[in-house]
Amino acid sequence: MASKTITLHVNGEVRTITVRASDTLLFALRGKLGLTGPKPGCLNGDCGACTINVDGWPMKSCLMLAVEAVGKEVVTIEGLHDTPIQRAFVEEFAFQCGYCTPGFIMNCHSLLKQHPDADDRIIKEWLESNICRCTSYIEIEKAVKSVLRKEEPGG
Amino acid sequence: MLPFDFDYFQPKSLKEAVELFRYLEQQGKQPMFFSGGTELITLGRIDLAFSDAVIDIKNIPECKVMQYSGDYLFIGGALSLTQIEEANPFPLLTKVASEVADHTARGKITLGGNICAQIFYREAVLPLLLADSQLLIVGPEGVQTIHINDIFQQQLKLKKGELLVQTATERRFIEAPFFTVKRRQQWDTGYPLITIAALKIDQEFRVAISGLCPFPFRSQEAEAYLNRQGSMEERIDGALSVLPKPILDDVEGSAQYRLFVLRNLLYDALVALE
Numbered sequence: 060m061a062s063k064t065i066t067l068h069v070n071g072e073v074r075t076i077t078v079r080a081s082d083t084l085l086f087a088l089r090g091k092l093g094l095t096g097p098k099p100g101c102l103n104g105d106c107g108a109c110t111i112n113v114d115g116w117p118m119k120s121c122l123m124l125a126v127e128a129v130g131k132e133v134v135t136i137e138g139l140h141d142t143p144i145q146r147a148f149v150e151e152f153a154f155q156c157g158y159c160t161p162g163f164i165m166n167c168h169s170l171l172k173q174h175p176d177a178d179d180r181i182i183k184e185w186l187e188s189n190i191c192r193c194t195s196y197i198e199i200e201k202a203v204k205s206v207l208r209k210e211e212p213g214g
Numbered sequence: 215m216l217p218f219d220f221d222y223f224q225p226k227s228l229k230e231a232v233e234l235f236r237y238l239e240q241q242g243k244q245p246m247f248f249s250g251g252t253e254l255i256t257l258g259r260i261d262l263a264f265s266d267a268v269i270d271i272k273n274i275p276e277c278k279v280m281q282y283s284g285d286y287l288f289i290g291g292a293l294s295l296t297q298i299e300e301a302n303p304f305p306l307l308t309k310v311a312s313e314v315a316d317h318t319a320r321g322k323i324t325l326g327g328n329i330c331a332q333i334f335y336r337e338a339v340l341p342l343l344l345a346d347s348q349l350l351i352v353g354p355e356g357v358q359t360i361h362i363n364d365i366f367q368q369q370l371k372l373k374k375g376e377l378l379v380q381t382a383t384e385r386r387f388i389e390a391p392f393f394t395v396k397r398r399q400q401w402d403t404g405y406p407l408i409t410i411a412a413l414k415i416d417q418e419f420r421v422a423i424s425g426l427c428p429f430p431f432r433s434q435e436a437e438a439y440l441n442r443q444g445s446m447e448e449r450i451d452g453a454l455s456v457l458p459k460p461i462l463d464d465v466e467g468s469a470q471y472r473l474f475v476l477r478n479l480l481y482d483a484l485v486a487l488e
C-alpha cells in the first residue's frame with residue numbers, strides 16, 4: 060500500500076502516475092513526469108529552486124508530498140509561456156547560471172497574480188524565499204517591478 | 215527523498231482521525247499526525263523523524279476554521295501561516311508568524327504544526343501564551359478545552375493520539391497593544407537569535423520569548439519584575455535574574471550575547487508599551 064496511483068493536474072493536463080506516498084512532489088514531477096524545471100537544491104525548504112505554483116500560490120515542491128497535490132492545480136515553469144515576468148527576466152538579464160531562475164519566476168508569477176499592486180515590502184517579503192547563488196537580486200527585483208509598472212500582471 | 219515508506223491517510227473528521235491513530239497503533243505502526251508535514255519531510259530525510267503511517271489532518275473542517283464566535287477568535291491548527299497572515303485576524307500572531315521561515319515555506323507550515331514541532335523555536339506559540347488562549351484538543355478521551363498555560367510547558371504536553379484542533383482567543387487580547395521583534399544572527403530570514411513578543415493588558419506587561427532557552431516560554435516571574443515600580447534598569451535586571459535555564463550558547467550566539475540582546479529588547483518593549 061506504500062505505492063499509490065494518483066492523478067495530478069499539472070500544467071493544464073491530467074497525469075496519472077504511481078508514486079510512493081513518501082515521494083516529494085519535486086521528485087515526482089522530475090522523475091515521473093519529466094518536468095525538470097523545478098530544480099533540486101537544498102531539498103530542505105531553504106533555497107526556493109524547486110518552487111512551483113499550487114492553486115496559484117508559490118510552493119516549495121521539496122516540502123510537499125506528491126499525494127498531497129491530488130485535487131490541486133499544479134503549475135511548473137514548463138506551464139508558463141511567454142508571460143510578462145518571463146519576458147522581463149530576459150529584458151533585465153535577471154540571471155547568470157540560471158539554476159535558480161525557474162523557482163524565482165514561479166514565485167514572481169504568483170506574486171504578480173496575488174498582489175498586482177505589490178509594494179516594496181511585499182516584494183521583499185516574497186522574494187526572500189529564493190536564493191540566487193549568482194546574486195542577480197537587483198536585476199530580479201527590476202524585472203518584477205517592470206511588470207508591476209508597465210504590463211498586465213502575471214500574464 | 216525520504217528513505218522510508220509510509221501509508222498515507224486523509225481522514226475527513228476528527229473522530230476518524232483519532233480512531234485511525236488508535237487503530238494503526240494497535241497494528242504495531244508508528245502513526246503520526248501530518249499538518250504542513252514540513253517536519254517529517256525535512257527531518258525524515260536525515261533520519262531524525264520517522265513514521266510508517268501518516269495521518270494528514272488538512273481535510274478536517276474543524277482544523278481549518280478562522281472565525282469569531284461571540285468574543286472568541288477560533289483558528290484551526292491546520293491553517294498555514296500564510297493563510298493566517300493574509301487574513302490577519304490577530305495582528306500580533308500575524309507579525310510573529312510572518313517572521314517564521316520565509317513567505318513560500320509559510321504557505322506549507324501550519325499553526326498547529328509549528329506549535330507541536332520538535333524544533334525548539336516554535337515561535338507561533340508566543341502570541342497564544344500572552345493572550346491566555348484556550349486550546350481545543352481531541353483524543354481518545356474525547357474533546358477538551360484547556361488553557362494554553364496549563365498545557366504548554368516548554369512544549370505542548372499532548373498525550374499519544376491527541377490532536378490540537380483549534381485555538382480560541384478572546385477579543386480583548388487581540389485588540390491589546392503589542393510589541394514584537396525577531397533578532398537573527400544575520401540576514402532577514404532564518405531561525406531567531408531571540409524573538410520577543412510583549413503585550414499590555416489591564417495596565418500590565420506580559421512577555422514571551424523564543425530562542426533564549428531550548429524552548430519558548432512566557433515568564434510570569436519576569437513579568438512581575440517588569441510590572442514593579444522603579445527604574446527601567448532595576449526592573450529589567452530583576453526580570454533577567456529570574457529567567458528559566460539553560461540559556462542557549464551556540465553558533466547562533468553565546469549565552470552572554472543573547473542576554474545582552476534580550477536586555478535591549480526588553481527596554482524597547484517597555485518604551486513602546488509604556
Ligand SMILES: Cc1cc2nc3c(=O)[nH]c(=O)nc-3n(C[C@H](O)[C@H](O)[C@H](O)COP(=O)(O)OP(=O)(O)OC[C@H]3O[C@@H](n4cnc5c(N)ncnc54)[C@H](O)[C@@H]3O)c2cc1C
Pocket residue numbers: 103104105246247248249250251252253254255256271291292313314315316319322323324325326327328329330331332333335336337338372376377378379404405406
Ligand atoms: C525552511 C524552513 C524554515 C524554518 N524556519 C523556522 C523559523 O524561523 N521559526 C520556527 O519556529 N520554525 C521554523 N521552521 C520549523 C518549522 O516551523 C517546522 O518545521 C514547522 O513548524 C512544522 O509545521 P508543519 O505544519 O509543517 O508541521 P508538521 O510537520 O505537520 O508537524 C510537526 C509535528 O507536530 C505534530 N503535529 C502537527 N499538527 C498537529 C496537531 N494539530 N496536533 C497534534 N500534533 C500535531 C506532527 O505530528 C509532528 O510531530 C522552519 C522550517 C523550514 C522547513
Ligand code: FES
Pocket residue numbers: 098099100101102103104105106107108109110119120121122
Ligand atoms: S530544493 Fe526545495 S527549497 Fe531548496
Ligand code: FES
Pocket residue numbers: 153154155156157158159160190191192193194195
Ligand atoms: S542565476 Fe545562478 S543561482 Fe541565480
